[in-house]
Amino acid sequence: MSRLPTKDEILDWISDHPGQTSKRDIAKAFGIKGAARIDLKRVLKELEADGHLEKRRKTYRDPDRLPPVSVLLVTPDADGDLFARPLEWQGDGPEPRVLILPRAGDPALGEGDRILARLAEVKAESHAYEARMIRRVGTNPLKVLGIFRKTAEGGRIVPIDKGADREWMVPGGETHGAKDGELVEAESIGPKNRLGLPKARVVTRLGDPSAPKAVSLIAIHQHGIPDDFPDAAIAEADRQTPAGLSGRTDLREMPLVTIDPSDARDHDDACWAQPDDDPKNAGGHVIWVAIADVAHYVRPQSALDREAWKRGNSTYFPDRVVPMLPDRLSGDLCSLHEGVPRACIAVRMRIDAGGTLIDHRFERALMRSVASLNYQEVQAARDGAPNDRCAPLMDDVIAPLYAAYEALTRARALRQPLDLDLPERKIELDDEGRVTSVAFRERLDAHRLIEEFMILANVAAARTLEKTRRPLLYRVHEEPAPEKLDALREVAQASGLTLAKGQVLKTAHLNRLLAQAEGTDFDELINISTLRAMTQAYYSPLNLGHFGLALRSYAHFTSPIRRYSDLIVHRALITAHGWGDDGLSPEDIERLEDTATHISETERRSMLAERDTTDRYLAAFLSERIGTEMTGRISGIQRFGAFVKLDETGADGLVPIRALGREFFHFDRDSQTLMGADTGTVIGLGQRVTVRLAEAVPVTGGLVLDLVELEGRGLPSGQAARTRRGRPARRPLAAASRKVTRRRR
Template sequence: MTTQIPSRSQILDWLNDNPTTTSKRDIARAFGIKGQAKIELKRILREMEDEGLVERRRKSFREPSKLPPVTVLEVLRPDSMGDLWAKPLEWEGEGAEPLILMIPKAGEEALGPHDRVLARLTETPDEQYDYEARPIRKIGSAAKKVVVGIFRKTAEGGRIVPIDKGQDKEWHVPQAAAMEARDGELVEAEQSAPRGRMGLPLARIIARLGDPTAPKAVSLIAIHQHGIPDRFPDEVIAEADAAKPAGMEGREDLTHMPFVTIDPGDARDHDDACFVEYDRDPANEDGTILWVAIADVAHYVTPNSALDREARMRGNSSYFPDRVVPMLPDRLSGDLCSLHEGVSRAVLVAKMTIDADGNKVRHSFHRAMIKSVASLEYGQVQRAQDGNPDEQCEPLMEEVIEPLYDCYAALLRARARRQPLNLDLPERKIVLSDSGKVLSIQFKERLDAHKLIEEFMVLANVAAAEELERLRRPLLYRVHEEPSQDKLESLREVAQASGFKLAKGQVLRTSHLNHLLEQALNSDFNELINMSTLRTMTQAYYYPQNFGHFGLALKSYAHFTSPIRRYSDLIVHRALISGHGWGDDGLSQWDIEHLEETAKQISDTERRSMAAERDTTDRYLAAYLSERVGNEFTGRVSGVQGFGLFIRLDETGADGMIPIRAIGNEFFHFDREAQTLTGADTGIEITAGMRVLVRLVEAVPVTGGLLLDLLQLEGAELPSSRRSARRKGRPGTSAPRKIGALKAKTRAKARKVKRERKSK
């Protein structure tokens, strides 16, 4: 009987089907090859190896540049969606290490960064990653757990108190591992052993970050606490550095048009430019044509590239008073994708024709090249429009700046008809010295130049959503659903307690909320009503289905105007490129199939950045106020809880807390539905919106916490708390009561509210 020697294709098929048994003996046994026939098999395998069809790995054969089917992996940090990734401990192939997605079994022990596992791999040729890995067993515990905290020096070395509120366990640092850190210094450390003295995990300091109140530390705390990635992998930097400026091929040449960018004075990138011309069409008398050009990020960040995977994982840029954590490396965000003055830059352009009443008559989109004629600042443009142009704006007035404002005036008429939510919430700006000390907390000025750009961007975003709907292309909408009935009822109660009225028993529209805001305008309750209305709103998010945008009173809305700092906009750009057939860098099939996952991920990263930015602002405010402990401040009750009151200070807008024990000597009853605290003895009722005088007791820059004592409520003194009395050195004493006057004022206010309601 003659032994049948397998063909090369049969051998390759068998190796693919039997990845765990790949030695020459296994192959011979599988095909029934014995005796002298093994010599022929050995010759075929050698030829296949020479031709690169297989490679020898010790005494086994497999296809080249591939991982073995069972291998040891090191688990990486989870991304913002919670997906767990891994890298091979050994990689001998050409090019970058393959991307491996871990697929843990339900009920198995959780895996963490730096854990080592033996895993079975499955190739995923149709995915944006290379393998899926299913753990067989863990072969090593996590080698590195990192913590950021305050170092407290002890005789044996020290302890680290984590700054993350979710971590209450301290870490012990031996003397030899303390890196000569000072007491009270902010440090970064990694675990060196699971157990040390007194059962605390042992750690060694790997970086001394300095004074925890210093500017860099303030934002660094938030970055670490919220898990915001602030370092780009080498392959991402290399890919960005290798990028070349986009050429004119496949683009319309709009470099002759006088586009300008208008941004804050400290802006590092310029991703949008505008130009307005008057419409010469007699059918559109007094109409304008608005051109909004947005950096063509999709040209540089292509699907499944290292840049793309990193941008999707980050979701967006994060902004802090002293730094920006960008979504894209500076080579792109600050250079190739920034519309610098006098430099040709690749863009996607929304061209929108607007009539005299501010209605968008039609729109079109273009992949083009522009050259900005000027990089302008908001204040500079506003001063020019108000009659005081500088040397840069003077030659631009007639052709550029005046048409911009004429177009804006028309859009304001359309806005008045549409009635988007018109909240008046001043934005705080933290002013730092060159050394990083907080000089002041200012409220940013809202100029027409700011509002002009906002209206232009909103209209371009609407046009993008409508265009993709026309093209029947998938996209990510910016969704903002209307508030729940429970939240509306709470707002209605706040409004009524303040002497105002919110319509009931009809379909809610933003115009109803705007009417409430107009009632509160110029009253003592203006900030309270604005804040309460904001808290009533649901949080906006991204989703591939359209549920409208309640706050803007728009049926279709997508983000198109900031692809440098938002991944959602990059998806919209790709969809437009695909829909118009502008190139092969449009929306990929993987993008389409994973739109919902992408939407959830970038919605989550957006919330993460907002929380980090808010925490950083709180810490800066606490640092600023820490030098004024003991001072008195005016403010207003912004929230009522069973454990105390939240107070917003007038001067800085900072939020502090008054513990229930610091309000008075009596027992206070908390009414959850009415959101009130009522004194058991005096009958004093404390509600949101009341004016207060408080004393700053404590300001903790590391946590951003402010602790206050209540001195006066609606201009009347309250009984001092036991805590306050002890602080003054007079145990058991209390301030004079002026309860009668307070109750009389409360009754008079109630009668006034009642009369106003009847008159309405």
């Protein structure tokens, strides 16, 4: 029989595993079975009587211990050591003292700074915990991006923003060693004076304005993406405190988990599933999806609301995020951190064995995630190799999630949403902002599981609001335009494939075309061409359906941290259920159409900024490989040349028409081909090519290529590329910015 753990061992376990604190969890952790459970119960009762534990229904928590991740307020001592106090202390005794252990690369911290930190309990005279910073929250200096110009007094910053009408003065001690002509990021210092130049300190030297580390900042400014929060919004966020249980359903015992990318900054959705115990629904499942209750903190017409509306959505770059909400909310109060109580709006959904949604209900609740997991570890656990974090969750959490997902895949197969296979690129950067690798993101069942759960929750939200006749914003995706379908049909026929004509188009027809191409040389071409035929999804108060997902009613509900559309849907649900006075306001309803138009535009703005940044990073990465031969496929034909998608990186480059040879090439728009007048050489979509990288321009993201081989054969005699000093003509470079982008659902 296993040894009964000591009281200290039990307390240590509860502190390290705040989401697994039921008697059953504790017994399982220490291998206690049978009659020994009675002894365990006695020890827990003693700990409770002594005030070391607090029992909440069937779980225990130590009221005098902090969760493993917490928000701290920095309070340095007289000796300069960084101490902090917890902002969410729930114990009855005095607040524990926390020592911050800075690491190389951490920003400098001072009195009053707030940080999100990971804690470890220690036994020391001066402090009870040691903390490693995850990120700083709540700071709000005005940011400036510009070119540094050295002066006798220090320097000046000339902003690169077109709308900037003044320079900034940098005192001598605040230049951070910046050199003349460097691109720098600075922040305002001192009071805002009416007379004279405002002052700023250089916080980051970005070097050459065309260097990789600068490109996302340039994109932010070029596309007019707001990246400074107004003081009023920051102050409003800083005043927020964690929501309590009042007026909410208590879901803290439910083993909800978050599953996100390994580098995720926030966790706004959690899920759990179990077999349905209703005998009338044999083989069915109950799925819970819990979403951060952003509406509780972001009230209509508040400073936070006005700024969130202005931004419309968060924007993601390889090296940074421009969030829709300040980090105090997006990275803290609205992030479903492991072991921390968080406000949420949850939906309970019942599906049958075939994955059809039978019924659902929404709850305004308080939850506590039992684990913050990433896709790779969840998939490894499913495949038989669980790590220490996933092993205790296999039977009660991970296996039921996949069982429910399998049912949903059966419903998906019947519904036939558009099944595009377009791998996404992942750009890895080093600390200096240089690209170290470009790879395609691995697509796992764990990704698809979360995607299917979120789609189901979005459908449930739309149906509920329709049933209660509440205004909402739909996610609309209309059918392709006839002329775009004709172009796709031409590409299919040129590839030896067929897309039927003369019938009402359904996604199933397009899926059959994609299935014909799968595994052939035209696989990627048909996927890209099908994507190009699609219309851009947008938001609307009118329900026009979602063609790509093959759904009649669809609304975005699952990401209110990063999309304003979801916040509107949350408010509509609050109003529909009578949950409080923070629901949909008359002003929200009055400007619903304007909001739909605005956030559709901000989404497109973010997509363009993200795409431009990716293109520039790829060009910077490839700029060191000038003259290298690479393989790819013709992905586009224009009068001025042919676009090639490179196999290794997925980057798009241009083979200019002047680089194709001395003969005249005729452009056929209908067949999407270029034909040589002398040799009869035909260059068309989908052809395999070998190219030589002639030019890579990080500032524009443009790539210029020389054609070396076409379909495995050298160019015909007399068709050598016409170049100047080894480089093709540069006139078409501007056109090289045309890229394929993945439509957002």
